[in-house]
Amino acid sequence: MKNIRLFILVLLLAPILTMTYCGGGSGGSDKVDLTDKPGGKPSLPGNNNPETTPGNSDENQITIDLSGTVLDESGNAVSGALITVKDSSGNVIFQITSAEDGSISFSSELSENTSPATVIISANGYTTETINVTSISDIQNAIAKITLDNADTTYYNFTTNVTDNTSGDSKPIASAAISIKDSNGVVIAQFPKTDSSGNASFAGFISDVAGSVTAYIDFEYRKNSEIKTYTYTVSADSLADLIAKLESGIAVLRNVVDGTPAETDDNTPPSTVQQVAFDVYIKNQETSEVIPGAVLQIVKVTDVVKNSAGEIISFNETTEVITSLISDANGKIDGTIPINTAEGYVSIIVKANGYEEAKPVVCKDISGLSLIDGQIVLKKQSEPTGIDNDGDGILAPNEGTDVNDNDASVAAINTASYMFAFEDNYDNGTKKGDADFNDAVVKVTYKQYVNSEGKTTKIEIITKPLAAGAGYHNKFAIRIAGKDHVIYANLHEPFRANGYTKEDWNCNTAKGYAYIDVPEKTTVVEYPEGISAKDLGSMPFDPFIVPNNDSWRGEVHIPAFNTTYTGALVDSENFPWAIVIPEDWQWPYEGTTNGIYTAYKNFESWYESKGTMNKDWYTYPERRHVFKR
Numbered sequence: 001m002k003n004i005r006l007f008i009l010v011l012l013l014a015p016i017l018t019m020t021y022c023g024g025g026s027g028g029s030d031k032v033d034l035t036d037k038p039g040g041k042p043s044l045p046g047n048n049n050p051e052t053t054p055g056n057s058d059e060n061q062i063t064i065d066l067s068g069t070v071l072d073e074s075g076n077a078v079s080g081a082l083i084t085v086k087d088s089s090g091n092v093i094f095q096i097t098s099a100e101d102g103s104i105s106f107s108s109e110l111s112e113n114t115s116p117a118t119v120i121i122s123a124n125g126y127t128t129e130t131i132n133v134t135s136i137s138d139i140q141n142a143i144a145k146i147t148l149d150n151a152d153t154t155y156y157n158f159t160t161n162v163t164d165n166t167s168g169d170s171k172p173i174a175s176a177a178i179s180i181k182d183s184n185g186v187v188i189a190q191f192p193k194t195d196s197s198g199n200a201s202f203a204g205f206i207s208d209v210a211g212s213v214t215a216y217i218d219f220e221y222r223k224n225s226e227i228k229t230y231t232y233t234v235s236a237d238s239l240a241d242l243i244a245k246l247e248s249g250i251a252v253l254r255n256v257v258d259g260t261p262a263e264t265d266d267n268t269p270p271s272t273v274q275q276v277a278f279d280v281y282i283k284n285q286e287t288s289e290v291i292p293g294a295v296l297q298i299v300k301v302t303d304v305v306k307n308s309a310g311e312i313i314s315f316n317e318t319t320e321v322i323t324s325l326i327s328d329a330n331g332k333i334d335g336t337i338p339i340n341t342a343e344g345y346v347s348i349i350v351k352a353n354g355y356e357e358a359k360p361v362v363c364k365d366i367s368g369l370s371l372i373d374g375q376i377v378l379k380k381q382s383e384p385t386g387i388d389n390d391g392d393g394i395l396a397p398n399e400g401t402d403v404n405d406n407d408a409s410v411a412a413i414n415t416a417s418y419m420f421a422f423e424d425n426y427d428n429g430t431k432k433g434d435a436d437f438n439d440a441v442v443k444v445t446y447k448q449y450v451n452s453e454g455k456t457t458k459i460e461i462i463t464k465p466l467a468a469g470a471g472y473h474n475k476f477a478i479r480i481a482g483k484d485h486v487i488y489a490n491l492h493e494p495f496r497a498n499g500y501t502k503e504d505w506n507c508n509t510a511k512g513y514a515y516i517d518v519p520e521k522t523t524v525v526e527y528p529e530g531i532s533a534k535d536l537g538s539m540p541f542d543p544f545i546v547p548n549n550d551s552w553r554g555e556v557h558i559p560a561f562n563t564t565y566t567g568a569l570v571d572s573e574n575f576p577w578a579i580v581i582p583e584d585w586q587w588p589y590e591g592t593t594n595g596i597y598t599a600y601k602n603f604e605s606w607y608e609s610k611g612t613m614n615k616d617w618y619t620y621p622e623r624r625h626v627f628k629r
C-alpha cells in the first residue's frame with residue numbers, strides 16, 4: 001500500500017515541482033524537471049565537458065597451455081612430482097602435479113600481468129630443482145623434459161607418541177595418520193597409523209631436504225555424538241629438529257572452532273557485508289578454567305591462491321585486524337562480526353596475558369557461515385608480567401593488547417567504514433524505482449570502543465554526506481540497540497551549508513558538475529555501564545532514511561541485517577532499496593537509464609545469483625555513468 005501511495009504522490013508532484021540546482025560553484029543555474037526516474041536526463045547548463053573515459057574493463061586474461069614429463073636419472077616416469085610456479089615475491093602463481101606416467105599438463109587463464117620468477121620441481125626421494133624464469137615460454141622450456149636426481153637420503157628409525165591434551169588428561173590418540181612434508185608441500189615421510197597407546201614407529205629413508213618441514217597429524221575425535229576430523233601440525237626449521245620433537249612425544253592442543261553454514265533464505269537479497277556470530281569459550285588448556293579478558297582478533301588475509309581441487313595453496317596473512325572480540329567474565333565470546341563477502345578469508349588469533357598465542361583458524365573463508373562456535377584452548381606460559389596502568393586486566397602494548405592503557409573503559413577499538421546508498425522512491429515500475437541509488441549516499445566510519453569485559457562503552461559515528469540526488473528532503477538516522485540516532489533530519493542541509501543554494505536538490509549527482517565536499521560530522525553514543533556484544537549487535541548496525549522525513553512514508557533500511565523495522569524491506573522480487581558498500585564507491589549519475597544496472601554492469605549477475613557471483617561488482621564502475629569525487 002505504502003509504495004503505491006508513494007508512486008501516486010510522485011506522479012502528482014513531478015509536473016509541479018520544477019526545481020533549480022547549482023553545480024560545482026559554477027554559479028550557473030538551469031531549470032530541470034524533477035524526474036529521479038529512468039531516462040530522466042537532466043538538462044545541463046552549457047559549456048560542460050563531462051568526462052568520457054571508456055568503461056573500466058576486467059583485467060586482461062591470457063590462456064596458457066603447458067605440457068611436459070618428469071623422469072628420474074634412469075629415464076623412468078616420476079609420478080606425483082609437484083611443479084610450483086612462483087613470482088618474485090615468492091607467491092604461488094599455480095601448481096601442477098605429474099600423472100602416473102610422469103606427464104604434466106596445465107591449461108588455464110592467467111592475468112596478463114603474471115610475472116613468473118621461479119619454477120620449483122620437487123618429488124619425494126629426489127633433489128628439488130629450482131629454475132629461474134621470466135616468461136610463460138621459459139616455463140614451457142623448463143618443464144618440457146625434467147630429469148630429477150635421486151636425493152641423498154638418511155635412514156631413520158624412531159617412535160613417536162601422540163596424545164590429546166585439550167582437556168588436560170593426555171588421552172592417547174589412536175589411528176592418527178602422520179606425515180612429514182617439506183617446505184614445498186611434498187610428502188617426504190609417511191608413518192604407519194598410531195596404535196591404541198598413541199604410538200607410531202617410523203623406519204626408512206627420508207630425503208635430506210633443506211629448509212623448514214612440517215608434521216601433519218590427522219585424527220578423528222568425538223564432539224557431542226558427532227565424529228569430527230582434526231589436523232594438528234608441528235613445524236621445525238630442519239628435519240633433525242622435527243624428528244627430535246616427534247621423538248619426545250606430541251601433546252595435541254585441539255582448538256575446536258567450527259563453522260555453521262548460513263541457511264539460504266530466498267527472501268533476503270544479497271549483501272556485500274555479512275555478519276558472522278561467534279559463540280566461543282576461551283579456556284586454559286591444562287586446567288580447563290575459563291579465561292576472561294582474552295582478545296580474539298579477526299585478521300585480514302589477502303592473495304589467496306587455490307589449486308584446481310579448491311585447496312588453499314598460498315595466502316598472505318596481513319597484520320590488519322578487522323575486529324577484536326574480548327571474552328567476558330565467563331571466558332565467553334558471544335557477538336557478531338562484519339565480514340566483507342568479497343574478501344571472506346580471515347585468520348583468527350587469540351591472545352591472553354600469560355598464555356601462548358593461539359591460532360585456531362588459519363586462512364579460512366568464513367563468508368557463507370552464520371556461526372563459529374567451539375572452544376579455544378590456550379597453553380599457560382608464565383605469570384603475566386608487564387604494565388597495566390589502568391588496572392583493566394589487559395597489559396599495555398609490548399606485553400599485551402590494551403590500545404589505551406590509561407583508560408579502563410577501553411581495551412580495543414574496532415574501526416570500519418561503509419557507504420550506504422538509498423532509494424527514496426522505490427517500486428514505481430519494472431526496473432526497481434529508478435534504481436539510481438543516489439537519493440541519499442553517506443559514508444559512515446564507526447569507531448567502537450570495547451572494554452576488557454568485551455562490553456562496548458562508546459561508539460563514534462563519523463558521517464560524511466556524499467550525495468543527495470532527490471526531490472525529497474530525506475532524514476538519515478542509525479538505529480543501534482533499539483535507539484535511533486538522527487544524524488541529519490534533512491540530508492540536503494549539509495550540502496546547503498557548504499555552497500548549494502536553497503533550491504538545490506541534485507547534490508553531487510548531476511553530470512558535468514564538480515564534487516562539493518561536505519565535512520564529516522561526528523556523533524558520539526556512550527554506554528557508561530557498557531553494553532554486551534550480543535545486546536549491541538555489530539557494524540554496520542541499522543542505518544536508514546525516512547523519505548522526506550514524513551513518517552507515513554515509512555523507513556528504508558538495509559534488508560540484509562537484522563533490522564527491527566517491521567515495514568517492507570524489499571519489493572516483490574526481493575530487490576533492496578538500500579545497499580551497503582564496504583569501501584569507497586562512485587554512485588550513478590542522476591538520470592542514468594536503469595540506474596545501477598547501467599552504472600555497474602556486474603550488479604545484475606550479483607543480484608540475480610543471490611550474491612554468489614561478482615561479489616566485487618561495486619569495484620567495476622562504468623565510468624561514463626558514475627559521479628566523480
Ligand SMILES: [Ca+2]
Pocket residue numbers: 387388389390391392393394395396402404405
Ligand atoms: Ca590495561
Ligand SMILES: [Ca+2]
Pocket residue numbers: 390392402403404405406407408409410411
Ligand atoms: Ca585500557
Ligand SMILES: [Ca+2]
Pocket residue numbers: 036422423424425433434435436437438439
Ligand atoms: Ca532514486
Ligand SMILES: [Ca+2]
Pocket residue numbers: 036436437438439469470590
Ligand atoms: Ca536520484
